[in-house]
Amino acid sequence: MTYIFAHRGSSKDCPENTMAAFKKAFEDGADGIELDVQLSKDGVPVIIHDEKLDRTTNTKGNVADFTYEELTKIDAGSWFSKKFGSEHVPSLQMFLEWIAPLPILLNIELKNNVIEYSGLEDKTLQLLHQYGMEKRTVISSFNHYSLVKIRKMNPYIETAPLYSSGIFEPWEYVRAVCSQSAHPNYKSLHPYILEGFKRHNIPIRPYTVNSQKWMAYLFEWGIEAIITDYPIIARNVRNGD
């Protein structure tokens, strides 16, 4: 069965990367949750997509210029709808506390391709270990050096390079960056590429698959997972409804 990962939580119904979006993804029956991690000014792993707060909070400025304490006071929900005004930028620890007892998979994307946060890999691994989440988590990043670093720190954690296109024989590349799976943009998935991944036994979790046509096509290929903004629709397509 192809797993369904909710992209930034159930981000079409709730503000992305908030606890509301993650709880909704679990209610929606997603098999996994995808989220983005950066570091606050005082080095706390926090969950937010952009390097700036501007788009998804009521505050302007760089995430890296705010302490975690300051981030907990910022409104990360009203931009989406007034009813989410009590949502804040969650810490990774707070999220793991919530998810650890639940039967659901996790994909942490390290958002370190624009800003290279010192210690992000180490802190993320420590928290995954603390909450016993290593076996059901895959760490992805567009920063492939960071993935090599992760595997040197912990040779048992699964890693997956994110890429949009332009990698020749990506199944070879996955091995070259010490990874076990790949997270390509779904638009790069021609039959030749899908066939190559299959032949080399490399699981893929393409992003961000929102069209029902593409969902059905990828389910038919029997790939490992899709990452989508629409977990309920994806479940219906998977069930043949």
Ligand code: G3P
């Ligand atoms: O992890 C897949 C996808 O989330 C990568 O792109 O920009 O949505 O983080 P982005």
Ligand code: CA
């Ligand atoms: Ca992401």
